[in-house]
Amino acid sequence: MKIRMTIIAAFAIFLGLVGPAFAASETGHALYFSANRDFRQGNFEQAAEKYESLVKSGRAGGDVYYNLGNTRFRQNRIGEAILNYQRARLFMPRDRDLVHNLRFALDKRLNPPDSLAEEARKGILRNFTDREAFGVFAVINAAFFLALALRLWMRREWTYYLVAALGIAWISTGLFAGAMYWDSRTDKACVITAPKVEVRSGPSLKETVLFTLNEGAMADSERQESGFRLIMISPDKRGWVPARLSPKIRPEA
Structure with a gap:
C-alpha cells in the first residue's frame, strides 16, 4: 500500500x-x-x-x-x-x-562609423554557433580516444594513421571550440536603436557632447554606470550613451 x-x-x-x-x-x-x-x-x-x-x-x-x-x-x-x-x-x-x-x-543606415565591433562580426567564427563548434569537438573527441584505445589493442599500421589524423582533427576542433567560447565571453557589441544619439564625455546628460551616432551604428560596450553605457567605436572614439538606447547583441543575463 x-x-x-x-x-x-x-x-x-x-x-x-x-x-x-x-x-x-x-x-x-x-x-x-x-x-x-x-x-x-x-x-x-x-x-x-x-x-x-x-x-x-x-x-x-x-x-x-x-x-x-x-x-x-x-x-x-x-x-x-x-x-x-x-x-x-x-x-x-x-x-x-x-x-x-x-x-x-x-x-x-545613415553615415555608419567604421566600427571595430562591426568588423569583428565579419570573421569566420560568426558563421558557426557555439553548439555546432562544441558538438563537432565532442564527436571528434570521442572518436580520437576510441581510436587511441584501438591502437593500444591493435598495433596495425593503419591504426597509427587513424590516430594521427584524428589527433590533428582533435587539436584543430578543440582550438576552434575554445576560440568560439572566448569570443562568446568577450563579445560586448551593442547597437544604437534610437534615430540619433548624442555621445557624451561622461555618464550624464549634463556632460559635453562629443559626437552623434545614427541608429544602427555598432560599438563595443565597455561598462555601465548610472543608466549610461561607455561605448567604443575605435580606440580614439569613445563616449557615453544611454544604456536603454544601446542594447547588447548578446542579451544580458
Whole structure:
C-alpha cells in the first residue's frame, strides 16, 4: 500500500512539474503563431509586442529574433531591426534570408562609423554557433580516444594513421571550440536603436557632447554606470550613451 501511495505521489509531483512546462510551451507556440498572423496582416506593432513577450519569457530562438527584425524593419526602425537580425545570427548564422536582410538593413543606415565591433562580426567564427563548434569537438573527441584505445589493442599500421589524423582533427576542433567560447565571453557589441544619439564625455546628460551616432551604428560596450553605457567605436572614439538606447547583441543575463 505504501509503495502504491509513493508511486501515486511521485506521479502527481511529476505532473505538477511537467504540466506547467507543457502549458508554457503551448502558450509560447500560440503566441508565436499569433504574432506571425499579425505580421502577415500588417499589424506590425501587435506582432512586435508578441515577439518581444517571447523574448522576455526566455523562449526566443533564431526564428523569433528574425521575425522581430523583419517587423521592426517594416516599421522603419532600422536600429532595432539590425539588433534583432544580429541576435538571430547567434542561432542561425548561415541562413540566407537572414544574411540578406541584415545586409539590406545595414545598407539603410545613415553615415555608419567604421566600427571595430562591426568588423569583428565579419570573421569566420560568426558563421558557426557555439553548439555546432562544441558538438563537432565532442564527436571528434570521442572518436580520437576510441581510436587511441584501438591502437593500444591493435598495433596495425593503419591504426597509427587513424590516430594521427584524428589527433590533428582533435587539436584543430578543440582550438576552434575554445576560440568560439572566448569570443562568446568577450563579445560586448551593442547597437544604437534610437534615430540619433548624442555621445557624451561622461555618464550624464549634463556632460559635453562629443559626437552623434545614427541608429544602427555598432560599438563595443565597455561598462555601465548610472543608466549610461561607455561605448567604443575605435580606440580614439569613445563616449557615453544611454544604456536603454544601446542594447547588447548578446542579451544580458
